[in-house]
Amino acid sequence: xxxxxxxxxxLSVFKGxxxxxxxxxxxxxxxxxxxxxxxxxQRLQLLLRHISRESIKGFTADLNKGETSFxxxxxxxxxxxxxxxxxxxxxxxxxxxFYFGSGTKLNVKP
Amino acid sequence: NAGxxxxxKFQVLKTGQSxxxxxxxxxxxxxxxxxxxxxxxxxxxxxxxxxxxxxxxxEVPNGYNVSRSTTEDxxxxxxxxxxxxxxxxxxxxxxxAYNSPLHFGNxxxxxxx
Numbered sequence: 001x002x003x004x005x006x007x008x009x010x011l012s013v014f015k016g017x018x019x020x021x022x023x024x025x026x027x028x029x030x031x032x033x034x035x036x037x038x039x040x041x042q043r044l045q046l047l048l049r050h051i052s053r054e055s056i057k058g059f060t061a062d063l064n065k066g067e068t069s070f071x072x073x074x075x076x077x078x079x080x081x082x083x084x085x086x087x088x089x090x091x092x093x094x095x096x097x098f099y100f101g102s103g104t105k106l107n108v109k110p
Numbered sequence: 111n112a113g114x115x116x117x118x119k120f121q122v123l124k125t126g127q128s129x130x131x132x133x134x135x136x137x138x139x140x141x142x143x144x145x146x147x148x149x150x151x152x153x154x155x156x157x158x159x160x161x162x163x164x165x166x167x168x169e170v171p172n173g174y175n176v177s178r179s180t181t182e183d184x185x186x187x188x189x190x191x192x193x194x195x196x197x198x199x200x201x202x203x204x205x206x207a208y209n210s211p212l213h214f215g216n217x218x219x220x221x222x223x
Contacts, residue, residue: 009150032209044214051209086152098212102152
């Protein structure tokens, strides 16, 4: 069965410190992985997706099929990065049926 | 540039009452879905639709009904509200094209007393 696990409910770092938000998944196939972000009082929005291999707002994420992980990283955290982050999986077959992790709240302290 | 619009933003119901959460999108997306967001549980899929006249159940469908009479609208009905349905509800839509991202509404915060 498909499952997305984000082991950390809360991650607190100081401004300028590196950040890594963990995401592990289980899926019997080749899933597509995404990171979504929800800033305070805003709607969820797409941050990045693995197929694009892009860096958005300094964040990157590499899909590691061997470890079934898709960790989100940023070398130097900024206060404006404080938000709720969700890792999500969509199976290739399933009409964009997304499965979300439980989310990690990132708190960047000044 | 409205995107996905949800109404109402807030709602308080008494146990046993019914109501409909509205969702509309103006992006001509075939796929629409409803999620509930609960602390520590993330987003769980309630129902989804891949086009007008087609709906299917997600992970937590019990207590909710949906219909899709038009491409634009995908209302979520609570037939007899229960305290366990206290949550934040998000509507999301996307193209059914491969790897298309979800576009979310602003959410509806529902409290059932």
